[in-house]
Amino acid sequence: MLKDDEGQAKMVPLATLLEKDSLTASDMAGLLSLHDKSEVRRLYNKAYAVKRECVGTTVYFRGLIEISNLCEKNCYYCGIRRENGSVERYMMDETDILDAAGEAWKWGYGSVVLQSGEVSGDHYARFIERIILKIKKLFHGELGITLSLGEQDEDAYRRWRQAGAHRYLLRIETSDRRLYSTLHPEDHSYDRRIECLSLLKTIGYQVGTGVMIGLPGQTVEQLAQDILFYKRIDADMIGMGPYIPHHGTPLAKSMPDFDNVKAEQLDLSLRMIAVTRIVLRDVNIASTTALQAIEDSGRELGLKAGANVIMPNITPLAYRTRYELYDNKPCLDENEATCRDCLEARIESIGETIGYGRMGDSPHFKNRITRERFAQPAAE
Ligand code: SAH
Ligand code: SF4
Numbered sequence: 001m002l003k004d005d006e007g008q009a010k011m012v013p014l015a016t017l018l019e020k021d022s023l024t025a026s027d028m029a030g031l032l033s034l035h036d037k038s039e040v041r042r043l044y045n046k047a048y049a050v051k052r053e054c055v056g057t058t059v060y061f062r063g064l065i066e067i068s069n070l071c072e073k074n075c076y077y078c079g080i081r082r083e084n085g086s087v088e089r090y091m092m093d094e095t096d097i098l099d100a101a102g103e104a105w106k107w108g109y110g111s112v113v114l115q116s117g118e119v120s121g122d123h124y125a126r127f128i129e130r131i132i133l134k135i136k137k138l139f140h141g142e143l144g145i146t147l148s149l150g151e152q153d154e155d156a157y158r159r160w161r162q163a164g165a166h167r168y169l170l171r172i173e174t175s176d177r178r179l180y181s182t183l184h185p186e187d188h189s190y191d192r193r194i195e196c197l198s199l200l201k202t203i204g205y206q207v208g209t210g211v212m213i214g215l216p217g218q219t220v221e222q223l224a225q226d227i228l229f230y231k232r233i234d235a236d237m238i239g240m241g242p243y244i245p246h247h248g249t250p251l252a253k254s255m256p257d258f259d260n261v262k263a264e265q266l267d268l269s270l271r272m273i274a275v276t277r278i279v280l281r282d283v284n285i286a287s288t289t290a291l292q293a294i295e296d297s298g299r300e301l302g303l304k305a306g307a308n309v310i311m312p313n314i315t316p317l318a319y320r321t322r323y324e325l326y327d328n329k330p331c332l333d334e335n336e337a338t339c340r341d342c343l344e345a346r347i348e349s350i351g352e353t354i355g356y357g358r359m360g361d362s363p364h365f366k367n368r369i370t371r372e373r374f375a376q377p378a379a380e
Pocket of ligand 2: 072
């Protein structure tokens with residue numbers, strides 16, 4: 001049963017809701033609460049139709065390179081948080097990173113994502129800058145570069161943008177300030193996160209954000225507000241996935257029975273992808289590895305619910321096993337070729353094509369830039 005705007009339980013026909021031009025927060029919360037199988041299927045079908053119309057059915061790959069598990073932060077949910085003393089820390093060297101990027105280029109992946117724990121300071125900023133410049137040069141500007149290196153100062157963001165990185169992923173994790181404070185120590189500031197997202201936009205990145213889904217204490221109303229948050233900040237890309245406990249973290253104690261709830265975590269994540277696609281339309285949405293950690297075919301299910309980007313993990317195996325954000329991370333024992341073949345077959349099995357050799361920029365970004373250009377007063 002869906003609810004009306006006052007939150008009263010009232011029958012709102014699903015067909016009416018799926019045809020509405022603009023969904024309210026309570027409409028979204030209603031859709032996120034669907035459980036009836038045939039209704040959920042209709043939600044996915046609608047999201048897929050919007051995806052087909054607004055971004056097409058080509059899947060874009062970003063090869064994910066987890067360049068370091070060093071982290072100065074202490075997020076309560078994350079396996080590589082600073083205070084997890086059982087993590088063997090690493091930092092990939094320049095050659096290893098460039099080799100991994102070279103593999104991505106050779107396989108026709110249009111982009112790479114450089115991800116790490118949060119490391120601040122001039123030394124790291126210059127190291128990343130050098131890597132970006134080399135990737136651009138070595139692969140003739142044909143490899144897009146997305147960064148996911150956390151909160152940084154303005155100078156680092158600018159330096160990296162100037163060197164040639166053009167997308168940045170920084171999840172808000174939850175747009176609910178109170179819930180955010182239960183996930184992070186006091187010195188991790190929600191406002192600073194927002195400030196970083198705004199800086200990234202001003203500097204000219206395609207900006208990606210997202211949340212974890214199924215967090216302890218999280219409601220569908222908060223998830224609906226998360227979608228409105230994406231809309232408010234005019235995000236170009238969305239990366240969301242289920243929250244999955246890591247045994248070495250404080251938050252894992254709040255979800256001791258994960259095995260019993262994981263099917264619902266997956267389903268809620270898929271509904272969240274679908275509603276986000278319906279509301280935001282032309283953004284890129286990633287079907288994340290965390291979906292696959294719960295269910296083998298999780299990422300294909302994500303594509304069918306409205307996602308259009310996949311980030312195959314191309315971190316060399318020796319490092320990959322040490323980058324455990326959550327328990328049961330998939331593909332820790334497979335080599336790249338096996339992963340690639342398996343992914344290709346999975347995508348073909350749902351009738352989609354892979355955008356080999358294409359960067360697959362967010363259509364929302366292109367539309368946003370055009371919009372902003374026309375909004376400028378004409379030059380003298
Ligand atoms: N340090 C950077 C990038 C690495 S973490 C940053 O924090 O932005 C990348 C993402 O992993 C985080 O944004 C978070 O949403 C996700 N993550 C961390 N721990 C997780 C967990 N236990 N379950 C699901 N996702 C998790
Ligand atoms: Fe560090 Fe990112 Fe993990 Fe937080 S989520 S502990 S910033 S790697």
